[in-house]
Amino acid sequence: MSNPECACHESKGEPLDAARIDQIITAHRGDPSALIQVMLEIQAENRWLPREVLARMAEALQVPLARVQHIATFYKAFSPVPKGRHDVHICMGTACHVRGAPRILDTVEELTGIAPGETDMELKFSLETVNCLGCCALGPVVEIDGKAHGHLSPAQSAELLQGYE
Amino acid sequence: MSEIQLEIDGTPVTATPGMTLLEAARAAGLSIPTLCHHEGLEPYGGCRLCIVEVEQRGRTRLVVSCVFPAAADLVVRTRSPKIDRMRKTILELLLAHAPHSPRLGELAAEYGADPNRFEQEAAFCVHCGLCVRYCAEVKQLHAVGFIDRGITKEISFLPEIALRECNRCKECFPLCPTSYLQAAFVLVEGLMSTNGRA
Numbered sequence: 634m635s636n637p638e639c640a641c642h643e644s645k646g647e648p649l650d651a652a653r654i655d656q657i658i659t660a661h662r663g664d665p666s667a668l669i670q671v672m673l674e675i676q677a678e679n680r681w682l683p684r685e686v687l688a689r690m691a692e693a694l695q696v697p698l699a700r701v702q703h704i705a706t707f708y709k710a711f712s713p714v715p716k717g718r719h720d721v722h723i724c725m726g727t728a729c730h731v732r733g734a735p736r737i738l739d740t741v742e743e744l745t746g747i748a749p750g751e752t753d754m755e756l757k758f759s760l761e762t763v764n765c766l767g768c769c770a771l772g773p774v775v776e777i778d779g780k781a782h783g784h785l786s787p788a789q790s791a792e793l794l795q796g797y798e
Numbered sequence: 799m800s801e802i803q804l805e806i807d808g809t810p811v812t813a814t815p816g817m818t819l820l821e822a823a824r825a826a827g828l829s830i831p832t833l834c835h836h837e838g839l840e841p842y843g844g845c846r847l848c849i850v851e852v853e854q855r856g857r858t859r860l861v862v863s864c865v866f867p868a869a870a871d872l873v874v875r876t877r878s879p880k881i882d883r884m885r886k887t888i889l890e891l892l893l894a895h896a897p898h899s900p901r902l903g904e905l906a907a908e909y910g911a912d913p914n915r916f917e918q919e920a921a922f923c924v925h926c927g928l929c930v931r932y933c934a935e936v937k938q939l940h941a942v943g944f945i946d947r948g949i950t951k952e953i954s955f956l957p958e959i960a961l962r963e964c965n966r967c968k969e970c971f972p973l974c975p976t977s978y979l980q981a982a983f984v985l986v987e988g989l990m991s992t993n994g995r996a
């Protein structure tokens with residue numbers, strides 16, 4: 634009921650779990666300082682923060698919607714649009730770059746049909762580039778759902794992605 | 799502990815605790831240029847035009863006068879070749895975004911800033927935050943806020959609130975140093991009246 638006309642989710646047959654979202658919000662009712670915590674929890678479970686949800690948080694936690702909206706668009710951890718089931722981060726840092734990261738990016742873009750910052754139509758992957766994941770010795774590195782995969786060739790990166798549902 | 803004695807541009811100035819350097823200077827009739835400052839709002843320190851030089855225990859540094867607390871025995875200079883140079887550059891950067899702002903134009907003339915020094919990238923909003931802060935702090939309506947950050951940061955009206963409140967208020971319009979605020983509001987109004995009702 635919280636997500637009346639969101640076509641992207643309808644087409645996916647995967648509606649927002651409104652009850653669960655309410656549960657998270659209600660647990661912190663009236664506590665403005667819990668805002669970011671609530672946003673993180675909902676983002677983690679729901680993979681994005683629809684505007685109606687932002688409005689409900691604002692009301693329940695007594696934070697102006699303008700501020701909630703600013704925070705939701707300020708941090709990269711929050712997404713105002715639906716995100717894929719898997720977060721793919723391709724390292725474009727110097728070390729990875731010289732070891733072939735651009736070719737990995739090309740391969741991944743071709744395979745998924747999306748560019749950095751985008752999510753595919755099936756909501757399978759969201760692609761981002763990052764500047765150094767802090768494990769340069771493993772370069773080139775691709776991180777998927779928080780797990781780092783190092784020393785990848787373009788072919789291996791394609792294989793890796795194919796292993797995800 | 800009540801009064802604080804300091805010196806601004808060679809003039810002895812008395813301030814009370816909690817005053818900023820800008821307030822102390824203005825109370826003494828000395829002027830410092832500002833863009834994002836507003837007397838009725840919390841100190842913000844966004845535009846950096848109000849920088850001054852402060853000398854304390856033989857060391858000189860640059861501080862932002864609208865947020866820097868007045869303290870005893872400070873020696874403050876509101877103009878110097880260095881300060882003027884920095885203000886000039888700040889103005890040139892702002893002018894690249896809002897070339898037609900009257901307020902910026904006045905200051906540019908005073909500091910010899912060249913509006914064409916940097917490639918124009920007219921975004922019109924210079925992020926002074928006056929509209930956002932006024933609406934939040936004074937009116938407590940939160941009808942306009944910022945979204946995003948860095949070079950993509952922009953103001954955004956919340957249509958639900960704006961349509962209800964803004965028409966009878968509009969107190970932030972004259973605060974905007976550019977004409978962007980008004981333009982953004984007209985746009986929101988237009989969009990909402992075409993797809994909201996009718």
Ligand code: SF4
Binds near residue numbers: 923926929974976
């Ligand atoms: S719209 Fe105007 S008042 Fe509001 S932040 Fe931008 S420049 Fe400042």
Ligand code: FES
Binds near residue numbers: 729768
């Ligand atoms: S450059 Fe890729 S991990 Fe450091």
Ligand code: FES
Binds near residue numbers: 834
């Ligand atoms: S007036 Fe002090 S930073 Fe803008």
